[in-house]
Amino acid sequence: MTQQRSVRAAVLSAGSWGTAIAKILADAGTTVVLHARRAEIAHGINAAHRNPGYFPDIELPATVTATTDPAAALHQADLLVLSIPAQTLRANLSAWAPHIAPGTVIVSLMKGIEQATQLRPSQIITEATGVPAERIAVLSGPNLAREIMAGQPAAATIACPDEHAAQLVQQACHTSYFRPYTSTDVTGCELGGAMKNVIALAAGIASGMGLGDNAAAMLITRGLAETTRLGRALGADPLTLSGLAGLGDLVATCTSPLSRNRTFGTHLGQGLTVAEATAATRQTTEGVKSAQALLTLAHTHGVEMPITQVMSDLLHEKVTLDQAAAALMQRPPKPEH
Structure with missing residues (x-):
């Protein structure tokens, strides 16, 4: 044989x-x-x-x-x-x-x-x-x-x-x-993987600013909400985004010091510029490269994505760190779902 x-x-x-x-x-x-x-x-x-x-x-x-x-x-x-x-x-x-x-x-x-x-x-x-x-x-x-x-x-x-x-x-x-x-569900898997990097930047910033677990949990939860909104618009299955490729990857990337996107965000939260954070992180941080592209995709489909918007503005130096934090907390109150 x-x-x-x-x-x-x-x-x-x-x-x-x-x-x-x-x-x-x-x-x-x-x-x-x-x-x-x-x-x-x-x-x-x-x-x-x-x-x-x-x-x-x-x-x-x-x-x-x-x-x-x-x-x-x-x-x-x-x-x-x-x-x-x-x-x-x-x-x-x-x-x-x-x-x-x-x-x-x-x-x-x-x-x-x-x-x-x-x-x-x-x-x-x-x-x-x-x-x-x-x-x-x-x-x-x-x-x-x-x-x-x-x-x-x-x-x-x-x-x-x-x-x-x-x-x-x-x-x-x-x-x-x-x-x-x-x-x-290829769309859901890819979208979850791209979006979690952007949300991890925000979680890292919160950590770098000395904010606590409540802030991290808020960013993870609301980050999942805007990921799911965009996913629905693109035809993804919401269950995918509550699974390993969505919530699972989001939690690991937003909470682990091994995450390069969270680490990049931490550098920003500690006061480094984007250029300085890039040099300090050394490895590719996909969230930095993808934030604006994801935001453009959201605008094309009429999807509101406040965390992604603030991250894109911060990375392109349209707002300061304090203005970015304030922008997320000063959004008008509304029903959660």
């Missing part, structure tokens, strides 16, 4: 979340090739089974290898897992598309909205590659990379219009510590 080869996944690229998903996939029995932009990262993974740029203290499974050549990473890949900033997705895909084999299922980990078009990552993937929506899945949930690398319990939602494709991804990343659920 011919032995059936294991599922092969190409993970582009080898940042913190890309490395964490590579570990999950490998622990689930999937063969993984990571694409690293820097040669020293690829060498560290191949020679020492560690990512020296992000997790030098944690050993990766031997079935994870790395390359600086995206074509080599994509060779015979059953799954293409994309873990890059949403704003650079289109440009990268233009170079990678010729190497994506027919039948490859693409898995998006991106949690942002393209600034110029207000498109979600799955929509960008279809435009840039011609791959139909039925072969594009979205993985989203409360997934802090450092905790996952340590093998701590986590769960996520895998959304795809094709349930069989979602199940393929589910099987490829189901481990003793990582529990994936499936869904067909």
